Amino acid sequence: MERIPSVNLEDFISGDQNRKQKFIDEIGKAYEEIGFVALKGHFLNDALLDSLYTEVKNFFTLPIDAKRKYEIEGIGGQRGYVSFGKESAKGKKEGDLKEFWHFGQYVDDDPERAKEYPENVDVKELPEFNSVGKETYAMLEKTAKYVLRALALYLDLEETYFDDYIHNGNSILRPIHYPPINSEPKNAVRAAAHGDINLITLLMGAQGRGLQVQNHKQEWIDAIAEPDELMINVGDMLSRHTNNKLKSTIHRVVNPPRELWGTSRYSIPFFMHPISEMKLDVLESCIDDENPKQFDDITAGEFLNERLIELGLKK
Numbered sequence: 001m002e003r004i005p006s007v008n009l010e011d012f013i014s015g016d017q018n019r020k021q022k023f024i025d026e027i028g029k030a031y032e033e034i035g036f037v038a039l040k041g042h043f044l045n046d047a048l049l050d051s052l053y054t055e056v057k058n059f060f061t062l063p064i065d066a067k068r069k070y071e072i073e074g075i076g077g078q079r080g081y082v083s084f085g086k087e088s089a090k091g092k093k094e095g096d097l098k099e100f101w102h103f104g105q106y107v108d109d110d111p112e113r114a115k116e117y118p119e120n121v122d123v124k125e126l127p128e129f130n131s132v133g134k135e136t137y138a139m140l141e142k143t144a145k146y147v148l149r150a151l152a153l154y155l156d157l158e159e160t161y162f163d164d165y166i167h168n169g170n171s172i173l174r175p176i177h178y179p180p181i182n183s184e185p186k187n188a189v190r191a192a193a194h195g196d197i198n199l200i201t202l203l204m205g206a207q208g209r210g211l212q213v214q215n216h217k218q219e220w221i222d223a224i225a226e227p228d229e230l231m232i233n234v235g236d237m238l239s240r241h242t243n244n245k246l247k248s249t250i251h252r253v254v255n256p257p258r259e260l261w262g263t264s265r266y267s268i269p270f271f272m273h274p275i276s277e278m279k280l281d282v283l284e285s286c287i288d289d290e291n292p293k294q295f296d297d298i299t300a301g302e303f304l305n306e307r308l309i310e311l312g313l314k315k
């Protein structure tokens with residue numbers, strides 16, 4: 001496969017059975033092959049996206065001392081600010097050339113669950129940043145819910161199979177700033193090759209060059225979205241659960257050519273996580289003689305913990 005297929009979520013929610021099935025088939029096939037789609041028909045409108053980008057730029061433009069106030073020790077970077085160079089891809093010692101922010105789940109109907117998560121961090125200087133982050137979180141969570149419903153049907157599960165696992169799940173909205181590059185980076189890139197940890201990732205801001213995805217011939221292909229599209233890819237949790245029927249594809253963000261070193265990149269992934277006790281054990285329906293069980297049983301919480309340590313975010 002040489003390019004990322006494009007799908008439209010409106011087909012799935014149209015109420016027309018043929019269009020719904022078309023969406024399920026297209027996204028299922030894309031995820032078996034390349035693990036990525038570009039998706040139109042999501043729930044983010046232009047006004048929300050405009051204010052999101054404005055606020056995200058406002059935040060990263062704050063002086064470093066102001067940003068550092070929001071970098072909180074002891075929570076593995078799960079909320080608030082993570083400064084430049086802190087995170088490195090699994091197995092890589094150089095830090096990625098990025099700084100980022102984390103918005104986490106807003107729990108208002110389950111006090112026990114609320115206790116499990118660190119509190120969201122409010123940026124005092126930018127009240128709009130906090131509210132637009134919350135609104136975007138809700139809209140991406142809604143988009144992801146329908147995508148997972150389509151995947152459940154593709155996997156011959158109940159349509160709502162994932163619903164209870166993602167309600168109040170440990171999802172993260174991560175605005176990322178890749179700053180201008182001032183001098184030849186030694187071995188560091190904006191984001192080194194990696195697979196995402198979570199169930200699925202919904203990515204805003206893949207409209208410019210930079211993001212590349214590895215196809216099954218090990219070739220890097222550019223993943224560039226249209227202005228009205230989100231990139232949505234399978235993460236390692238969903239790959240494990242489906243015995244790698246759905247592929248968590250390795251991707252990276254390359255440094256721009258020298259003439260563009262002076263420009264920032266802003267991208268905003270939403271990492272859709274389930275609640276920590278969801279079992280990621282391989283689904284029976286994904287095991288047969290040709291596809292023996294490839295992964296040990298593990299819960300989402302245990303798996304996340306392992307990976308945060310590998311990323312250098314948790315001790």
Ligand SMILES: O=C(O)CCC(=O)C(=O)O
Nearest residue numbers: 191196206211253267269
């Ligand atoms: O910045 C991008 O376009 C992609 C970032 C990414 O892959 C990630 O944060 O997991």
Ligand SMILES: [Fe+2]
Nearest residue numbers: 194195196251
């Ligand atoms: Fe990623």
